[in-house]
Amino acid sequence: MKATRLWIFLLLILLITSACTSYHRRKGSTYYDYLAYTKAIPHLEKATAKLDNDSLQMKLADAYFKTDKIDCAESLYVRMFNQGNRNAPLLFELGRVTMANGKYDEAADYFRRYLQTHRNDLIAKMLLTSCNSVYMRYRDTTLYKLKPIPEEQFRNAFSMVEYQNGAVFSADKEVFSGRKTSAWTGNSYLDLYTMQKDSAGNWLAPELLQGDVNGRLHEGPATFTADGSTVYFTRSNYFKRKMVVNEAHENNLKIFKATLVDGKWKNLEEFPYNSDDYSVGHPTLSEDGTKLFFVSDMPGGFGGADLYVSEWDGYAWGQPINLGGTVNTHGNEVFPYFHSDGALYFSSDAHNTMGGLDVFITYSDGKRWATPENLNYPLNSTKDDFGFTLSKNNKSGFVSSSRASSDKLYAFDKLPPTFNLYGISHEKGSEKRIEGVTVEITNATTGEISTITSDVNGKFKFPLKPESDYHLLCTKMGCFSKTDEISTIGRKYSEDFYADFEVEPIVINKPIVLENIYYDFDKWNIRPDAATELDKLVKLLQDNPELDIEMGSHTDVRGNDQYNQVLSDKRALAAVNYLISQGIDKNRLTCKGYGEKVLVNQCKNGVYCTEDEHQKNRRTEFKVTRIRPKK
Numbered sequence: 001m002k003a004t005r006l007w008i009f010l011l012l013i014l015l016i017t018s019a020c021t022s023y024h025r026r027k028g029s030t031y032y033d034y035l036a037y038t039k040a041i042p043h044l045e046k047a048t049a050k051l052d053n054d055s056l057q058m059k060l061a062d063a064y065f066k067t068d069k070i071d072c073a074e075s076l077y078v079r080m081f082n083q084g085n086r087n088a089p090l091l092f093e094l095g096r097v098t099m100a101n102g103k104y105d106e107a108a109d110y111f112r113r114y115l116q117t118h119r120n121d122l123i124a125k126m127l128l129t130s131c132n133s134v135y136m137r138y139r140d141t142t143l144y145k146l147k148p149i150p151e152e153q154f155r156n157a158f159s160m161v162e163y164q165n166g167a168v169f170s171a172d173k174e175v176f177s178g179r180k181t182s183a184w185t186g187n188s189y190l191d192l193y194t195m196q197k198d199s200a201g202n203w204l205a206p207e208l209l210q211g212d213v214n215g216r217l218h219e220g221p222a223t224f225t226a227d228g229s230t231v232y233f234t235r236s237n238y239f240k241r242k243m244v245v246n247e248a249h250e251n252n253l254k255i256f257k258a259t260l261v262d263g264k265w266k267n268l269e270e271f272p273y274n275s276d277d278y279s280v281g282h283p284t285l286s287e288d289g290t291k292l293f294f295v296s297d298m299p300g301g302f303g304g305a306d307l308y309v310s311e312w313d314g315y316a317w318g319q320p321i322n323l324g325g326t327v328n329t330h331g332n333e334v335f336p337y338f339h340s341d342g343a344l345y346f347s348s349d350a351h352n353t354m355g356g357l358d359v360f361i362t363y364s365d366g367k368r369w370a371t372p373e374n375l376n377y378p379l380n381s382t383k384d385d386f387g388f389t390l391s392k393n394n395k396s397g398f399v400s401s402s403r404a405s406s407d408k409l410y411a412f413d414k415l416p417p418t419f420n421l422y423g424i425s426h427e428k429g430s431e432k433r434i435e436g437v438t439v440e441i442t443n444a445t446t447g448e449i450s451t452i453t454s455d456v457n458g459k460f461k462f463p464l465k466p467e468s469d470y471h472l473l474c475t476k477m478g479c480f481s482k483t484d485e486i487s488t489i490g491r492k493y494s495e496d497f498y499a500d501f502e503v504e505p506i507v508i509n510k511p512i513v514l515e516n517i518y519y520d521f522d523k524w525n526i527r528p529d530a531a532t533e534l535d536k537l538v539k540l541l542q543d544n545p546e547l548d549i550e551m552g553s554h555t556d557v558r559g560n561d562q563y564n565q566v567l568s569d570k571r572a573l574a575a576v577n578y579l580i581s582q583g584i585d586k587n588r589l590t591c592k593g594y595g596e597k598v599l600v601n602q603c604k605n606g607v608y609c610t611e612d613e614h615q616k617n618r619r620t621e622f623k624v625t626r627i628r629p630k631k
Contacts, residue, residue, distance in 0.1 A: 024043040024044070024046040024047040025043075025044075025047040025051065025053075025056060027040075027043040028040045028041075028042075028043030028044035028046075028047055028056070028059070028060075029044075029056070029059065031043065032044065032059045032062075032063060037063040037066050037067050037185075038067060038181075038185060038186030039186075040059070040060075040063050041060065041063050041064070041067070044056055044059055044060040044063065045060065048060055054080065054085060054087075054090075057076060057080055058080075058089065058090065058093070060076060061073045061076040061077050061080075061093065061097075062093070064076065065093075065096075065097060065100075067185065067186075068383075068402055068405060068406060070097060070100050070101055070383075071101070073093075073097050074094075074097045074098060074101055077090060077093055077094045077097055078094070081094060086113075088114055088117050088118055091110050091111075091113045091114040092110070092111070092114045092118075092121075092124060094106075094107075094110040095107045095108075095110035095111040095114060095124070095127060095128075095131075096127070096355075098110065099127065099130075099131060099355040099382070100355040100356050100382055100383060101355075101382065102355065102382040104131040104134050105131075107127070107131050107355075108128055108131035108132060111124050111127055111128040111131065112128065115128065122329070122330045122350075123329070123330050123331050123350050126329065126331070126350050126351065126352065127350070127353070129352060130351075130352045130353050130354070130355075133352060134354060136374075136376075137354050137374060137376045137377050137380065138376070138377050139376065139493055140376065140417065140493040140494045141376075141377055141378055142415060142417070142418060142494050143376070143379075143414065143415055143416075143417060143493070143494070144375070144378055144379040144412050144413070144414060144415065145378075145412060145413045145415060146378055146379070146399070146410045146411070146412045147410060147411050147412070148404070148408060148409070148410055149203060149398075149408075149409040149410060149411055150203075151171075151203070151206065151409065153173060153206075154171040154172065154173055155171075155172055155173055155174050155185070155187045155406055156171060156172050156185070156187065156190075156406050156407035156408075157169055157170070157171035157172075157193075157400070157407060157408060157409045158170055158171070158220075158221070158386065158387045158400030158407045158408075158409065159220055159221030159222075159335065159386075159387035159389075159400060160387065160389065160398035160400070160409050161221070161222065161223065161224070161337075161389045161398070162389065162391060163194065163224055163228065164228055165196060165197070166194055166195050166196035166197060167194070167195055167398065168192060168193065168194050168195075168209065168222055168224075169192070169193055169195070169206075169220070169398075169409060170190045170191070170192055170193070170219065170220020170221055170222070171190065171191065171193055171206075171220075172185065172187040172188045172189065172190050172191075173187060173188045174187055174188075175187055175188045182218070189216065189217050189218050189219075189236075190218040190219055190220050191208055191209075191214045191219055191220070192208070192209045192213055192214055192219045192220050192222055192233060193206040193207065193208055193209065194206065194207055194208075194209055195207075209265060210263060210264045210265065211258065211260075211261075211264035211265030211266055212258060212264075212265055212266055212268050213231065213233060213256075213258050213265045213268075215235065215236075217235070217236035218234075218235065218236040218253075219233060219234065219235050219236075220233060220234055221233070221234055221281075221282055221283075221335065221387065222234070222283075223283050223284045223285045224285070225285060225289050226287055226288070226289065228260070229259060229260045230257065230258070230259050230260070231257070231258050231259075231260075231265060232255055232256070232257050232271070232283040232285065232292065233255070233256055233258070233283070234253050234254070234255060234256075234281035234282055234283065235253070235254055235255075235256050236253065236254075252275070252276065252277070252278060252279040252280075253279040253280060253281035253282075254270060254271065254274040254279075254280055254281070255270070255271035255274060255280050255281060255283050255294060256268050256269065256270055256271065257269045257270075257271065271283075271292075271294075271317070272316070272317055273296075273298075273310065273317070273319075273320055275298065278296060278297050278298045278299070279295070279296060279297050279305070280294060280295075280296045280298070281294060281295055281296075282294055282295040282334055282335050282336060284336045284337050284338050285338070286338050287340040289312065290311055290312045291309055291310070291311055291312070291338065292309065292310045292311075292312070292317065293307060293308070293309050293336040293338050293344065294307075294308055294309075294310070294320075294336070295307060295308070295333070295334050295335070295336065296308055296320070298320075300322070301322060301328065302322075302325060302328040302329060302330055303329070303330035303331070304329070304330060304331045304332040304333070304350070305332040305333060305334050306322055306323070306328040306333055307322075307323045307327055307328055307333045307336050307344075307346060308320040308321060308322055308323065309321050309323060323369055324368070324369060326362075326368065326369045326370070326371060326372070327344075327346075327362055327369050327372060329348065329350040329351060330350060331348060331349045331350020331351075332348065332349050332350065332357075333346055333347070333348045333350075334346065334347050334348075334357070334386065335347045335357075335386040335387050335388070337388055337389050337390070339390050339394075340392055341394065342363060342364070343361055343362070343363055344361070344362050344363070344364070344369075345359060345360065345361050345375075345388045345389075345390070346359070346360055346362075346372075346388075347359050347360070347384075347385065347386035347387075347388070348360055348372070351372055351374065352374055353374070353380070354374075354377065354380050354381060354382050355381075355382035355383065356382065356383050356384040356385070356402070357384040357385055357386045358374055358375070358380040358385055359374075359375045359379060359380055359385050359386065359388045359399065360372035360373060360374055360375065361373050361375060375388075379399060379412065381401060381403040382403075383401060383402040383403045384401065384402040384407070385399060385400070385401045385402075385403070386399075386400050386401075387399060387400035388400075390414070394414065395413065395414050396411065396412065396413050396414060397411075397412055397414065398410065398411055398412070399412055416466045417466055417488075417491060417492060417493055417494040417495070418463070418494045419463070419464035419465070419466065419488045419491070419494065419495055419496070419497065420461060420462070420463055420464065420496050420497070421441070421460075421461065421462040421463075421464055421470075421472075421486065421496075421497045421498075421499060422459070422460075422461055422496055422497070422498050422499070423439060423454070423459065423460045423461070423462075423498070423499040423500070423501060424454075424458050424459055424498075424499075424500055424501070425437035425454040425458040425459075425460075425474070425476075425501045425503055426458055426500075426501075426502065426503065427502075427503055427504075428502040428503060428504040429502075433454075433456075433457050433458025433459075434454065434458050434476065434503045435454055435455060435456050435457075435458060436453060436454065436476065437453065437454040437458070437460075437474060437475070437476045437501060437503060438451060438452075438453055438474070438475050438476065439451070439452050439453070439454070439460055439462075439472060439473070439474050439499075439501075440472070440473040440475070441462055441470055441471075441472055442470065442471040442472075442473075443465065443468050443469070443470055444468070444469040444470065444471055445465075445467065445468040445469055445489075446465075446468065450462065464486065464488050464497065465488065466488050466491070467488060467489050467490075468487070468488050468489065469485070469486075469487045469488075469489060470485070470486040470487065470488075471483065471484075471485060472484040472485070472486065472499060473543070474499075474501040476503055478505055478506060479503050479504055479505050479506060480503075480504045480505075480506055480540060480543070480544055481543045481544050482501055482502070482540075482543055483539070483542075483543045484499055486499075506547070506624055506627065507624070508623075508624055508625070508626075508627070509623050509624070509625065510623055510624070511552065511621040511622075511623045512621060512622055512623060513619050513620075513621050514533055514534070514536075514537060514619075514620045514621065514622065515533065517530045517533050517534070517575075517619070517620040524567065524570035524571040524573075524574045525574060526574055526575065526578045531578065534575060534578050534579065534582075535582070537579065537622060538579060538582045538583070538584060541579070541584050541588070542583075542584075546627055546628040546629070546630050547588070547624050547626070547627060547628070548587075548588045548589070548590075548624070548625050548626040548627075548628065549588065549589060549590075549622045549623060549624055549625060550589075550590045550591065550592055550622065550623055550625050551572050551575045551576050551579070551589065551590070551591045551592070551620070551621075551622050552572060552591070552592050552593070552594055552620070552621045552622070552623070553568040553569070553571040553572035553575065553591075553592075553593050553594065553619075553620050553621075554568060554594045554595070554596070554597075554598055554599075554617055554618065554619050554620075554621070555567055555568050555595055555596050555617065555618055556596060556599075556603060556614040556615075556617040556618050557596045557599070557603060557604055557605050557614075557617070558614065561595060561596065564595040564596045565593055565595035566593070567593070567595075568593030568594055568595050569591075569592075569593030570593070571593065571620065572591035572592055572593045572620075573591050573593075575591065575620060576589045576590075576591040590625065596617070599617050600616055600617060600619070601613055601616055601617065603616075603617060
C-alpha cells in the first residue's frame with residue numbers, strides 16, 4: 001500500500017509539473033507573439049527549464065536580444081548550437097548576436113554557414129561583408145568626441161534635437177507597482193521631454209512638453225519647423241484610449257502635427273499618409289519646411305522599414321517617394337535626420353554596420369542618392385546607434401546609443417581630420433641624414449607661407465590644414481632644389497603624409513646619368529618610356545631655374561666611329577628639343593654627342609662584352625654648366 005501511495009504521489013507531482021510547464025509555455029508564447037517581451041521572458045525561462053524545445057528557446061533568446069540582454073541571448077544560442085542545432089535561423093541569429101558583442105570572426109563564420117543554404121539572403125551577405133571589413137570602422141577615431149548626457153531619472157532616452165535654447169527628446173522611466181507599462185520594455189510609455197541649459201552650460205531638469213502631444217502611449221521622435229511654432233512627432237496608433245493593433249499584433253506608428261499656442265502644443269492633425277495597416281514615423285523636416293523625410297514599412301518597399309520623402313507644394317503634402325535601393329535595403333533604415341547643408345543622416349541594421357544600428361550619411365544631387373557612408377567608431381559601436389542630429393554650424397550634435405546596456409543620450413563634438421607632414425632629408429645614394437635643409441611650405445588655398453628646417457636627424461614635421469593644396473620647396477645651399485605637391489582637399493579621415501628629400505650637391509661639369517633612357521636601334525626619336533625619365537629632368541630644371549645644363553649622349557663601340565658620332569649628336573639634340581617642348585628655356589640648354597669616345601667600362605673595340613655591358617655605354621647624361629645668379 002505504501003508503494004502504491006508513493007507512486008500515486010509521484011504521478012500527481014509529475015502531472016502538476018507538466019501542467020505548470022504547459023501554462024508557462026502557453027503564456028510565454030502568447031506574450032512573445034504580442035511583442036510583450038518583458039512579460040514573455042519569465043514564462044519562457046520557466047518553460048525551457050523543464051522542456052527542451054528549440055522553438056521556445058529561440059523565442060526566449062530573441063526576447064533577450066530585443067530587450068538588450070545581449071549576453072543572455074548569445075549564451076542561449078551558443079548552448080543550442082553546442083547541443084547540435086544547426087538550423088538556418090539559429091545560424092543567422094548567432095551571427096547577429098555575436099556581431100553585436102563585437103565577435104566579428106565568429107559572426108562571419110556563422111553567416112558563411114547560413115549562406116550555404118540561403119545564398120540569396122541579401123541581409124546576411126551585407127552583414128558578412130560588414131564583419132570582414134569592420135577594421136575600416138576604426139580608421140580614424142578622432143573625428144567625434146562623445147560625452148554622455150547625465151539623466152538618471154530615465155531608463156531609456158533617445159532622439160534629441162535642438163529646440164529654441166535647449167533640446168527635446170523621447171524617454172521612458174522605470175515603472176513601480178500599479179502603473180501601466182510598455183509590454184515590450186516593462187518601463188513607462190515614451191513621452192516627449194524638453195531640457196534647457198543654465199548659464200554655465202549645464203543641463204537643467206527635464207520637463208514634459210506641455211499640451212496635447214504626450215498621450216497615454218508612446219510619443220517620439222519629433223522634428224520642428226525653423227521658427228519653432230510647429231512640431232511633427234511620432235505617436236502610437238490608438239483610438240479612444242485603446243491601442244490599435246494589426247493582425248500581426250503590432251501597434252503601428254503614426255505622424256502627428258501640432259502647433260504652439262500660448263506655450264502649449266495644440267491643434268493635433270494626422271499626417272495624411274498614416275495608416276492602420278502599416279507604420280509611418282520618425283519625421284524630420286528640411287530647414288525650409290518643404291520636405292518631410294520619414295520611415296515606413298508600407299507595401300512596395302524594399303523590406304523592413306524604408307525611408308521616404310514627401311514634399312509640400314504650398315497646399316498639401318505630396319505622395320511619399322521611396323528613397324530607392326541605394327539608401328534602402330532588405331533590412332531597416334530608420335531615424336532620418338536632414339541637415340541644413342543637404343546631408344541626410346539615418347541609421348541602418350543592414351548596410352555595412354558594426355552590429356545593430358549604425359549611423360550613415362548620404363547626399364542627393366537631385367536625381368539620385370549617393371552610396372551611404374558609415375560614420376564609424378566612436379560615433380558608432382557594436383550596439384544600436386541612432387537618433388543622430390547635428391547643429392547648424394556642423395560642429396556638435398547629439399546621438400543615441402545602447403552601448404551602455406540601455407538607450408542613452410550623448411552629446412558630441414564633430415572635429416576636423418588632422419593632417420601632418422613628416423619629412424626626412426638624406427644624402428642621395430645613402431642613408432646619411434642632412435641637417436639644415438630648408439623646406440618652404442606654401443598653402444596654395446590660403447596663400448600662407450611657412451618655413452621649417454630639418455633637425456640634426458634630418459627630420460621635420462609640419463601640421464597641414466584640411467581642404468588645402470600645398471606646394472613644398474626643399475633647398476640647401478649648393479644643392480639641387482626639389483619640389484613636391486600635397487593636397488588634403490576631399491580627405492575625410494586623418495592622415496599623415498611623408499616626404500623623402502634626397503639632397504644632391506651641384507658640381508659644375510659633373511656628368512649625371514639619366515637612367516632608363518633608351519632609343520630604338522638606329523633611331524633618335526624620344527620613346528614614351530624615355531619621355532617619362534626626361535620628365536624628371538624637366539621637373540629638376542623647373543625647381544632650379546638658375547641652372548644651365550648640357551645634354552650629352554653616348555654610344556657603345558659597335559658600328560664605325562663617324563656613324564656613332566652622328567647618331568649621338570641626333571639623340572642629344574632630340575633630348576634637348578623634348579625639354580624645350582616641355583617649357584624649358586632653350587637658352588639654358590646645350591647638347592653634345594660624344595659617340596663612343598667616353599666609355600664607362602672595358603668594352604672598347606676588339607673586346608668581347610655582353611649586351612648588358614654594352615648598354616652601360618649607351619647612355620644619356622646631363623651636367624650643370626653654369627649657375628646663374630638668383631634674381
